Amino acid sequence: MSWELNRVGDICKVKSGKRLPKGMSVQDEPTTRKYLRVTDLKSHEVDESDIKYISEDIFKLISRYTISCDDIYISIAGTIGKVGIIPASIDGISLTENCCKLTELNKSKIIQHFLLHYLKSYEGQSKMQAKTGGASQPKLAITRLKDILIPTPPIQTQKRIADILSAYDDLIENNLKRIKLLEQAAQNIYKEWFVNLRFPGYENTTINEETGLPEGWVKSPFNDVSVNNNRKRIPVNGTERSKRQGAYRYYGATGVMDYIDDYIFDGRFLLVAEDGTVYDKKGNAYTQLVEGKFWVNNHAHIISAGNLPVEYLYLAMKHYPIGHLITGAVQLKLSMKNLKSVGVINPSEDILKKFISIVNPMINQVFTLNTQTQKLKAARDILLPRLMNRTIEV
DSSP: OOOEEEEHHHHSEEEEOOOOOTTOOOBSSOOSEEEEOGGGEETTEEOGGGOEEEOHHHHHHSTTOEEOTTSEEEEOBSSOOOEEOOOGGGTTEEEOTTEEEEESOOTTTOOHHHHHHHHHSHHHHHHHHHTOBOSSSOBOOHHHHHTOEEEEOOHHHHHHHHHHHHHHHHHHHHHHHHHHHHHHHHHHHHIIIIISOOOTTGGGOOBOTTTSSBTTOEEEEHHHHEEEOGGGOOOOOHHHHHHSEEEEEEEOSSSEEEEESOOSEEEEEEEEEOBSSOBOTTSBBOEEEEEEEEEEOTTEEEEEESSSOHHHHHHHHTTOBOGGGOBOSSSOBOOHHHHHTOEEEEOOHHHHHHHHHHHHHHHHHHHHHHHHHHHHHHHHHHHHHHHHTTSSOO
C-alpha cells in the first residue's frame, strides 16, 4: 500500500513559542508557572531537574504560548531538531521562542507518535537540517518547517509502527524511573547517616563537642581521601571528534558530549564539573559517577577512590554547597585547588562498611539499568529508519 507525502503545514498547525518580555527573566524560586527552554531538552526528552519559573504577571503577557502533552515540540534556533512530547508533570508550560510546537494534528492523516518518531529518524532530522538557515545562529524558520514533506502511510500502519517503537520507549522510560528512584534512595541514606547523623547506633554514640561529629569521625580535606587524575585528561575538539567517531563515551562537564574511537580511563570514577555548569539548583556540586571505558575533556575533574570509596565521594559531593568556592564572573569555575579544600566527613570504618554494603548494590543496579537502556536505545535507533523507509514492513 502506498505512502502519501504531506506537508507538515497540511497535517497540523505549527505555532511558535514566545520570548520573555524585555527586561523580564526566569527565576529559580518556584511559582505556579514554568518556562521551557531549549537547555531543558536533552536529546528527545525533557530534563526537569533545572526547570525555571516565571511570575504570574509574566505568564499573563505570554499566556497564548504554552505547550501541552498533545503537541510535539521542535527546537528551531541554535540546536536544531530536538523533538519530543512534554511529560504530564509540566503540561501547559510556557514555551521559549527557540522552539515551536506541532499542534492540532489532523487525526485522519497523522497520529502523534508516528509523527514524533519520523521527526526523530535520520530522514526527519536531515530534512530539518536541510531547511535550516543562518550563519552565526542556525535557525529553522516556521515557514520552511511547514514545507517539509512527511511520508504518511494508512493510519493503521502508523499505529503499528508507533506501537513497536513506543514499546522500546516505554522500557527505556521505566528504566530511567528506576534509576532515578535508586539514586534518590542512595542520596537519602547518605543524608540520613552523614548529614542528619542518624546512622545505625547513633543513639549510643558520643558527639565530639569541638567537631560536632561522632567520636572517631573526622572531616578530611577532599584531597586527602581521593585521587586526582586531571593530568590524564585530553581535550579533543569537535572537528577532530568528527573524524574519530566510535563507541567510547566522550564526557564533558555535565554529561556525554560525543562518542569517539578510543578511551583514556577504564573503571569507576567521579567527575566533578570544573567550569560552565558547576552546581545544581540547590547549589551543590554538579557530579557524575561513571563506569567503564571512556574519555574525558578538561572541563571535568576526574577523581578516583583514595581513603574513601568513589561511591561515597560521589554522594558526599551531592550534598556539599560549593557557591563559596566558585570563581569567575562570566565563566564559572571550580578550580582543583578549591575542590581539594572541600571538607568530607570521614566516618568510622565499621559505619563506612555498613553504608557501602547497602548503597553499592543500588549503584551497581543503576549501572546495569544504564547499560540496558543504552542497548534498548541502540536497538530502537536501528529499527526506526528501517520501519520508516519500509525496509521492514508491518
